[in-house]
Amino acid sequence: MKGTIFAIFAVIIAALGAAPAYSSGRPVLPGEVVIEVVSDNGTVFQAIPHKEFWTGSTHVRKRYLEARQGEHYGIVITNRTPERVGVVIAVDGRNIITGKSSNLGNTESMYIVNAYEEARYDGWRTSKDEVHRFYFTTAADSYSVRTFADSSAMGVIAMAVFREKEQPRPLQEEKREGQSAPSAPSADLAPKSAGRALAKESAGTGFGDARYSPVIPVQFEPERNPAQKTLVKYEWREVLCRKGILRCDRELGNRLWDEDGYAPYPPGYPIN
Numbered sequence: 001m002k003g004t005i006f007a008i009f010a011v012i013i014a015a016l017g018a019a020p021a022y023s024s025g026r027p028v029l030p031g032e033v034v035i036e037v038v039s040d041n042g043t044v045f046q047a048i049p050h051k052e053f054w055t056g057s058t059h060v061r062k063r064y065l066e067a068r069q070g071e072h073y074g075i076v077i078t079n080r081t082p083e084r085v086g087v088v089i090a091v092d093g094r095n096i097i098t099g100k101s102s103n104l105g106n107t108e109s110m111y112i113v114n115a116y117e118e119a120r121y122d123g124w125r126t127s128k129d130e131v132h133r134f135y136f137t138t139a140a141d142s143y144s145v146r147t148f149a150d151s152s153a154m155g156v157i158a159m160a161v162f163r164e165k166e167q168p169r170p171l172q173e174e175k176r177e178g179q180s181a182p183s184a185p186s187a188d189l190a191p192k193s194a195g196r197a198l199a200k201e202s203a204g205t206g207f208g209d210a211r212y213s214p215v216i217p218v219q220f221e222p223e224r225n226p227a228q229k230t231l232v233k234y235e236w237r238e239v240l241c242r243k244g245i246l247r248c249d250r251e252l253g254n255r256l257w258d259e260d261g262y263a264p265y266p267p268g269y270p271i272n
Contacts, residue, residue: 026166028059029227031081033113033161037065037232038120040072047232048245060229064245065157067136067203067234074122074134075157079113086110086162086222089121091134091205092144093153097125099143101150104160104229106222111215124207128215133208136234142204154202157232162222203236 037045047063054060075096077087088095088110090102097109113119123131124143144150241248265271 028057029081029083029085029161029163031079033085033087033159033228034078034080035157035159035230035232036076036078037157037234038074038076039068040074045073045234048240050233050245056225058226058229060231062231062233064240065232065234066237066240066246067155069136069203069236072122072133072135072208074120075159076118076120077111077113077159078118079115082115083163084112084114084220085227086112086164086220088160088162088226090153090156090158091124092142092156093150094124094144094148096121096123099124099147101148101152102158104158104226106162106224106226110162110220110222112218112220122211122213125213125215126210129212130210131213132210135206135208137204137206139202139204141206143207144204146207151202154204155234157205157234159228159230160226161228163227165221165223201236201239203234203239 036047039045045065045067047065049061050064051062052060075089075091077089079085086106088102088104088106088108090096090104093102094100095102095108097111100108102108111119111121121131123133125131139145139151139154142154144154235243235245237246237248240246
C-alpha cells in the first residue's frame with residue numbers, strides 16, 4: 001500500500017521555527033514536529049531529554065518518560081512546519097495502524113498531519129473507524145507480547161517524520177481510490193517464541209477498550225529517509241530512579257534548619 005496512508009485532520013495552530021539549509025541540497029524541514037504523551041485528564045507526561053544528534057539528514061531525539069501503571073494515554077503530534085508530513089508511529093516496536101513490526105520506514109502505513117495542525121492517536125487501529133486504547137501495563141500484558149510474542153522494542157514510543165516528495169501530481173492519484181484499509185492484525189501470525197527473555201520490570205502498552213476514531217485514506221508519497229525521529233523510552237519510576245534518570249534520593253536533613261519540636265527530657269528524668 002505504498003503511497004496510501006491514513007489521515008486524521010485536526011485542530012491546534014502552532015508556531016513556525018526557522019531552520020538552516022542542509023548540505024544535501026534541499027533545506028531542512030522548517031520547524032519541527034513534536035510528539036507528546038498525554039493522559040486522559042489532559043496531563044502531559046514529562047519527557048526527560050537523553051540524547052540529540054544527526055544521522056545523515058535525519059534529526060534524532062531520544063527521551064525518557066515515567067510510565068504510570070494502568071493509565072490510559074494518547075500520542076499527540078504537533079506539526080510546527082508549513083508542510084504536511086507523514087508520521088510513522090510505533091509502540092513497543094509495532095506500527096500502531098497495522099500492528100506489524102516497525103522499522104520506522106517510508107513504506108509503512110502512516111498518518112498525515114497537516115501544516116500547523118495537531119492530531120491525537122489513542123490506540124491500536126483495528127478498522128477505519130475504531131482503535132483500541134493504549135494503556136501502560138506490564139511487558140507480559142502488552143499487546144506486542146500477547147499478540148506477537150515480540151519484546152524486541154519493549155517500552156519505546158517512536159515517531160518518524162517524512163516529508164512529501166517534491167513532484168508534480170500525476171493523474172494516477174485516482175488509481176488508489178477505493179483501496180481498502182489494512183485488516184486488523186491477527187494473533188495467528190504471532191511468532192512461536194519471543195526470541196529473548198522478558199525483563200519482569202519492563203513497562204509495556206496494552207490493548208484496551210475500543211474507541212470510535214474514523215480515518216480516510218489519502219495520497220502521499222514520502223521521501224526515502226525521515227527528516228526527524230523521536231524515540232521515547234518509558235519506564236516505571238523505580239527503574240528510572242535506579243538508572244539515575246530521575247533523582248529520587250531523600251534529601252538529607254539540616255540540623256540547624258529543620259524543626260524537631262520541643263526540647264526532650266534528659267534520660268531518667270521523672271516525668272509528671
